[in-house]
Amino acid sequence: MQLSPASSEQTEGDRAPRFPRLRALLHQRRGFSDTEKTAAALLLIATVLALVWANLPLGSSYDDFWHSTVSLQVGTNTIELDFRSLVNEGLMTLFFFVVGLEVKREFALGELSVWSRAVVPVAAAIAGLAIPAVIFLLINPTGPTSHAWGVVISSDTAFLLGALAIVGPRLPGHLRTFLLALAVVDDIGALGVIAIFYTDEVHFVPLVIAALALAVIWALRFLSFGQGPLYVVFSVVVWVALLASGVQPTLGGVAIALLIPVYTPRRMEVERAAELSRAFRQSPNPAYAQAAVRGLLNSVSVNDRLHTLYTPYTSFIILPVFALANAGVHLSGETLAAAVVSPLTWGVVAGLVIGKLVGIAGITALVKMLRLGVLAPGLTLGRVAGGAALSGIGFTISLFIIDLSIDDPRLQDEARVGVLAASLLAFVLGFALFRIVDRVQPPSRMSLVLARPVDPKRDHIRGPVDAPLTLVEYGDFECPFCSRATGSIDEVRAHFGDSLQYVWRHLPLTRVHPHALLAARASEAAAAQGRFFDMAPLMFAHQDALELDDLLGYAASLELDLDRFEEDMRSSETVNRVRDDAIDAELMDVHSTPTFFICGKRHTGPYDAATLIRELYESGQAASSSVSDLG
Incomplete structure (x- = not known):
């Protein structure tokens, strides 16, 4: 039988645990790893701190800090970014890289390797891009605000996964994988929209350089040594080239991840690693140690190694810093009063909250009804609807497009209030839908009956x-x-x-x-x-x-x-x-x-x-x- 590990509270003696309600809430998210639970808690704390900091009576310290610039000059070429851009376009590239690695594995070896399952999140993501934009344009058909339709197209992957870990179903099944695949397609589509519709000038020479560097990254799989340093060098080339081209450089993180090979350990390589380890044990020396390390690393795919290496950094450092840099929206009385009657604000709210829910849940139901694809076992339309509601949380790309599409500072503030309100409403709506689904079909009732009927073709x-x-x-x-x-x-x-x-x-x-x-x-x-x-x-x-x-x-x-x-x-x-x-x-x-x-x-x-x-x-x-x- 499976043994229950001792709880952390038992090892701490009589001392009461800190934040008991938060710990209890995260402990219930049994389908998520401890890393995801901790990352979700840090993300929530950083979001609250950003809102408090941005609205403290200390002048504009929040904006002043994040608008501080850093620059790197090589000869006559200079790269200059403010702190917020350094987070959103630099550090978040690594986050999207890690997400891309996970999705690449799912498409290559996981449940999304089955086309009938993969087609559902892909179709849902496309609908989740298009329908929010249509709703926004129905509310803002003309005028200076109509160009801001891109604000509502993208979900925020970091906040989506964090919110899912906090308020998602206690037994999430395949829902996280579904939303992760959907979010990556959503991100790629949104970054493509930025490149096409919100980039004033695209420089094609840097784009060619980025494409050539990506081709080299793909070819590195054929090298038997030196892959690590070369991956780093050419990944930096891709990022710098995309930044110089005017295209959102975080797109490079996903592109690089999708080019890195993934495979299950092969017996020959595993046995070779074991032989090298035995040789080192019999005769410990630096040469055998290096050979053993290389053998062990080569026995697992580059995808697996990099995902394991970078996940702690993205979970515990990059995501909280990202939230701190982006969640600080000013909530003055004048701004809120203007937002209440602003078509721009309501367009953003309706597009993100209603558009994402209708687009993702609706196309999922349609694809399933037409039998164009199938949902994984245990992934019900009710759970998809809850995840679709959470997809209305938009921060990074939404706030980024606000700066690109709107020149008037007053309208920018109204749009930002809309993004914040939509994210809060999407969080509450997702929580409510998950609780309704759990009430209609509670886990306690599900545990009494067989979840999946016997299938002679499969069982x-x-x-x-x-x-x-x-x-x-x-x-x-x-x-x-x-x-x-x-x-x-x-x-x-x-x-x-x-x-x-x-x-x-x-x-x-x-x-x-x-x-x-x-x-x-x-x-x-x-x-x-x-x-x-x-x-x-x-x-x-x-x-x-x-x-x-x-x-x-x-x-x-x-x-x-x-x-x-x-x-x-x-x-x-x-x-x-x-x-x-x-x-x-x-x-x-x-x-x-x-x-x-x-x-x-x-x-x-x-x-x-x-x-x-x-x-x-x-x-x-x-x-x-x-x-x-x-x-």
Whole structure:
């Protein structure tokens, strides 16, 4: 069974934890990592500090500070940026780079590698760009404010993910991945709009230089050494060239990330790294140490290495600084009074709050209805609507376009109030929608019934697919309790015969069973060759030997194609299939193995053969005529 780690409060003795309500709120966001929870808290604190600082009776200290400039001069060429631009165009490039790395992995190996799933967030993002602009232009069709339609097109990725971690559903499932992919497409579209409609002058020579540097970055994958320094050098070239061209340089972060290779660890490279490590252990010296380090680094993709390296910096430093630099909107009485009756302010509010919700949720429902794409398991339209509402939070690009599209300082203030009001309303609306969805289908109720019906095309089934009785097990091949339960299951299947279908689904408890995930993928690789229920008993019988070489040995004993077996273990289809089962379990609040569902209802208590047989008889389907004949 999965063990619960000791809480941090228990290790602190009798001392009460600081900010107990905030800690409790973040602790409930169980679908988010500790990094995301902490980053969300820091982002919220920095936002509040920025608002307080900007409205203190200390003159214009906030604006004065962020408008202070720094410059770099090389020969006759000078780069000059104020502090806010340094954050928005410099530091945030690294944030978009990290986001791009994560999305690249999802599109290459994750759930978005399946086109039917990827098409939904892409289509939703496009609608989320277009419909807010249309709504804004309906309210501001002419005049000097009509040119500001770009203010409402973009969501703020940093605030969106932070808000999702704070007020999103307790069990988010695939929602974060959906919104992350949507946000990146949204960012690319918004930055493209800036380049086309809000850039007074584009210099093509720097653009050509940036394109050539991107081509070099793509080609670096073929080098066997020196990749790290070269990635840094040419990434800086891309950023400087885009800045000199007049195009938003943060676009370079996404472009670079999408060009960096990602792949699952290959067996040959992993074994090579192990050999180098053994050589260093036998004869420690600097040459062997460097070789071992290179071998270990080469065994995982550049994408994975860079994502792990830079995520702490973006989460704990860049995002809070970004919020501090951008959230300080002046809220004087005169400005608020003018904003209340301003079509510009209401256009911004309606575009972001209504436009994002209608565009994203509406196109998602349409794509699903027309069967042009599918939502991941557990990702309901209600949850998408909550995420769509949060997408109305707009800061970075919205505030940036205000400066580009509006010359009148008074109108700029009215637009900024609209952005702030829209972000607050979007936050509240998203919170409300998530709570309504949880009330209509609360997690406690979801935990009692099977989240996803049995699918003969996907699930691993023993027995007739049209059997009146169903027994679903969420299990772990390294769990000793699951191994013992196999005897009970055999008895139950023998008792009911063709009246029962038994279904296996994965729930690898990686915290306590380090080989469970690898074993689950091995079972799927065996299933690709029609031998799932032959592979499973071998792994249960040898739970202390589930390393890759052991699994390959079991596959060889079953006379499987080993090259195909190993390739299937690394495939995105296998990774997604195991992850989908685990996310289904999370949605049902299943956190221990084995967990059984009898005819779609969760079983609690003992799972010996007699108990399972009795509950199967007592179920609704057990009363059917086909089962009555068994007596």
